[in-house]
Amino acid sequence: MAGFLQEFKNFAIKGNMIDMAVGIIIGTAFNNVVNTLVKKIVMPPLSLLTNGVNLANKKHILRKATDTSEEIAIGYGELLEVLIDFTVIAFTIFVVIKFMNRFKKKAEDPKNKEVETPKNIELLSNIERLMAEQNSLLGKRLGKK
Template sequence: MKKFFQEFKDFAVKGNMIDMAVAVVIGTAFNAVVSTLVKKVIMPPLSLLTEDVTLANKKYILREAAEGIEEVAIGYGELIEVSIDFIIIALTIFVVIKGMNRFKSKAEDPKDKEVITPKNIELLSNIEHLMKEQNELLKKK
């Protein structure tokens, strides 16, 4: 488990541009799913811990609203929800890219010596074999 978190840290800090591009695409695709998951599945039980106050409504009021004056507040509850969204998206992207890299490393395995022979070289090899057989037959006559 420690190795998993170390790899996640390395990915988050040192990820290359392709990994980041894939992360943006996948993150965008998962955004609606993760937002719904957080708002409709994760946050309701958390609101029970905060005395049935929706976490998104939590804020620190700097200036109360008055007649003609708007309220000024720091909305830390929304920050918590967005942070949970981010963590879920980042972990999902990490797992997907880790799987892709595993397949990539297997494809680039230096121990795998199987090389597909190009068609033209294979045909030349067959012609060479046929010519050798023909020469052997001509020598026997």
């Protein structure tokens, strides 16, 4: 039990738990933005293109409502809206990750002076350069060119 508590403490202290919490909070806020974007920006023009049809209300009725039973229907319109939400979210995440990867690639290139190179990449680059110099000197000593 003490090992489990120590492991949880290490997890929380290293920031993983805080990073996850921040990610969840931002994800929730982002979901609200996308929902509003789809419902208030994307769907009204789409509704105009479809002669004022509200997708959320589209359904395939399996059994009409009677005095004794409720209507049974497949609500495919809501599914279409959720798929549009998903597409917007997926595309936005793709663009953000693409931008971050481009920035990361620039940051990991020690020759690129536009972006500050992380210390670990800089150290590895210096080690690589020093090893090349050492190999060159050893080659000259042994009579190789």
